Amino acid sequence: MTTRRELLKAGTAGALALGFPAIVKAQSAAIKIGHLTPMTGFLGALGVYAVKGIQIAAEEINAAGGVMGRKLDVMSEDSVNPATASTKAQRMFEQDKVDVLMGEINSASAKTIMQVADRNKRLFMQIGARSDVLRGKDCNRYTFHVDIPVTVMVNAAGQALAREGYIKGKKIYFLTSDYLFGHDLAKAAKAFCAANGGTVVGDELTATDTTDFSPFLLKIRQAKPDLVATNLGGNQVTNFVKQYAEFGLPFQVAGFNLNTADAWAAGDGNLAGIWPTVWHHELDTPGSKAFVAKFRKIHGQPPENHAWIEYVSLKVMAQAMNETKSVDTEKLIKYFESGAQFDLLKKRNGYFRSWDHQMIQEAYPFSVKPKGQAKDKWDFLKFGAAVPAPDQPLESINPPKSANACVL
Amino acid sequence: MQLLFLLEQVVNGLVLGGYYLLIALGLSLIFSVGGVVNLAHGAFYALGAYVSLEIARRLGFGAGVALSPVVVALLGIAFERFILRRFYTADPILSLLVTFGLALVAEQAIRIAWGAAPLPASMPQAFKGAVVLGDFLFSKYRLFLLAVVATVLAGIWLLLNKTAFGRVVRAGIQRPDMVAALGIRLQPYMTTIVMLGVGMAALGGALFAPIVIVHPAMGAEILTVAFVVVVIGGLGSFWGVVLAALLVGVVRGITTHFVPAASEASMYLLMFLVLMFRPRGLLGERIEKFE
CATH class of the missing domain: 3.40.50.2300 (Response regulator)
Known part of the structure; x- marks a missing residue:
């Protein structure tokens, strides 16, 4: 028969056993x-x-x-x-x-x-x-x-675009996402175009929930730009890329923001142009x-x-x-x-x-592999060399202190 | 020249309106016959897109577009038989809750089945590109879309207006008790209407998949537009929905021309104006059971 004393003992032991790990655990929570x-x-x-x-x-x-x-x-x-x-x-x-x-x-x-x-x-x-x-x-x-930051993305894609001759003396048409990020991107992109001799002939704002870009595509067609540059975010990029391919407009397309996921979601043969990225899996x-x-x-x-x-x-x-x-x-x-x-x-x-x-840190431009070169559905992007070049300081693609209003 | 550009936007808007129609018409039909605002309608649109991609991967694009609405319409039968049917005569708030809940469940189910990342989708190469007619530019794919929508629209109109089936449905909308007194059970008709409505939504999803991003929340996106169209057109009105869909497309196009930043807001403004002057919508009928 269990006595009252034994019960108490067992209870105390149990409590101790339970309590100790708790204390030990607290030390290394x-x-x-x-x-x-x-x-x-x-x-x-x-x-x-x-x-x-x-x-x-x-x-x-x-x-x-x-x-x-x-x-x-x-x-x-x-x-x-x-x-x-x-x-x-x-x-x-x-x-x-x-x-x-x-x-x-x-x-x-x-x-x-x-x-x-x-x-x-x-x-x-x-x-x-x-x-x-x-x-x-x-x-x-x-x-x-x-x-x-967006300035680095603009620089990464912009330098590649400038090298290919799409900026200097060219007419550039912007499509911009109507929120903080898009506005910022457009501002940096405009500064880049101005500094490199390109003219921005149009800048359209689109709401973040825009799913149909066809009215914008018609306006782009009227403007006949040399380059269509997008400052879009998230799902918008994918929607735009798909519909740009759908309408098959002849103008060179590029963008200052595209995540690999947006590119993957665009589907086979829809993506074209030059874009920036912060890292890529290759x-x-x-x-x-x-x-x-x-x-x-x-x-x-x-x-x-x-x-x-x-x-x-x-x-x-x-x-x-x-x-x-x-x-x-x-x-x-x-x-x-x-x-x-x-x-x-x-x-x-x-x-x-x-x-x-x-x-x-380094950033990278990327474009699209020619048709038939992709190994699988994740593999149609062609990544360029790191920006800035190895002999340039890393900071050179970032906004300098004189152009940055940050005071900590 | 300026006028011509504007006209181009108007024509493009009409094409755009055509594809809002596929979703909005089903929503309107289900409401007018059953008195249920089906908030899960967008979920069937999303399912239509996902199922079509699943089929297209095995059997090609055409099979995806053709078979996905059939598969989803079968789901629609189960949806009507086991869920919707219980709510025709109940407090509308209950059907709103249940279909809203279902929309959430469907979105999560898609997320579990296909993942949260968007699925890639493209159209056959032959559909890519545009045709220029006169001064107007049309995407080939959208012309194909428009043809499909027009065919579906004509089919639904004939079904409702030229067949015995349609007569019963129309009578059921106005006087369900009288139809019952004549010894006609409305339930099989209702099942068919839901099946058609849901099938149209799925067809919309299958057709849009190549031009918009395919992701789990796509149903919620389209539902808002469809709902605005139905409200502007007038709940229960066939031609009202058609008119409203085209109007929304055109207004969006014109707004994009003049104030691009307001293009998404324009349809809500249109809805506001229409409801100010015609609270029942443009061609909304007086339906006794809803008064």
Whole structure:
């Protein structure tokens, strides 16, 4: 028969057994990373790759023992729209007690999350949004930007276009997405055309939910430009590319924004022209090759550039935490501002510029392989050499301090 | 010259209106016969696109466009028989909720089945390019689309106006109780109407797949436009929907010509104006059971 005393003993032992691991665990509690990215809406397709990329990085880091012996716990959520993004960011800091925030693709949502980070004086690594103003007029000292700004995209595609003779003395027609990112892109593209002797003969704004471009295509036909250059975002690019092929207009087409996912979604034989990208899966470096192989093994297809950037961003964050032995916002800012070098799986290492917190790195132009050369449905893009050339400083394609309104 | 450009936009708008029609007409038919605003209509459009790609991969583009509406229409029969039928006489809010819920379920189901990333889709090479008639430029593919839409439209009109089937349906719209008193069960008619409406939406999806991005949320995008068209035309009116679809296309084209940034907003403005002066829509009929 069990006595009362025995019961008490067993109970205490049980409580101790349960209680001890809790204390041990508390000492090495996971480092919480709040991760916001659009998973629905016109950028949702890109966000899906973003989540896949950051997951692979987290699994790799955790399998290797985590950061300072603590596991990384990445909480990914749909940021939906700018208002929801800001609410969720505040909640992640306050209730979920995340150590740092990462993510975003939508420039407008990134802007609201940056404001939350600034108010809370906490770190936000802005991974995928490219608007210039985020690292210009709207910059703040709690935000670091990994993806290339639109000026770099314009320079990457623009230099290739200029080399092929599509800018100097030519009539250029713009089609621009009517939101923060599109406006920024158009501004940078106009500056590039002006500096390189091209004339912008038209600039049409289109709403982000435009699915039918036929009225715009008719206007382009009337304008008879030498080059149609698009400043579009997300699904719009795919819709435009498909319909441009449908109408078969004779003018050279190009664009200053196209993600690999948009290109894949366009379908066989629809894409043409010259475009920029921040990374591509055919990059010939050991790091990129290993990442592409791993991603292919898990998901059965090559990674999109958003998968890559989320992957390296978490690695960059982990490196900073390991080096500073801390998750403290101030210490991490100091480390990032120190000019520390990061392996971005490219030929040259990247680093954050201290005065605008922009990751400085290589970019690439790409065009389309001639018909019949593609190995499979992921393989019709032809990637150009890295910009800037190896003998040029990495910073040369970025907006210089004189052209950037950022004051931290 | 300026006038000619404008005329080109008007003609292009008419073509564009033609393909809003495929979606809007089914939505309108299901509403007028069953009294149900089918918020899941866009989901059938999306399914039509995905199923057509699935078929096209094996049997070619033509088979995809032809068979996908049939497959989805069969789903439509199940949708009517097991879900919609329970809500004809219920509070409209319930059918709104149930079809809205279904639209969400369908979108997620597509995401699970085909992934969240958009699927690539192209048209046969022969359809690519444009033809120039006089001073007007037409995409070959859209002319083909227009021909298909016109055929479907004529078929539906004949069915509703020249057949015994159509007489019962029209009587059922105005006086369901009288039809019942004459000993005619409306249910099989309703099943057929839903099947046709859903099939048209799927045909729309299959036909649009080569020119717009194919992704899980595409149904929600088109539903808004279709709904605006139906409201402008007047719920339940065949020619009202036709007129409204063309009008929306034309207004969009003209707006793009003058104020491109407002091209997407123009149809909502049009809806606002029409409802101000004709709350029942352009050709909306007085249907006793909805008054």
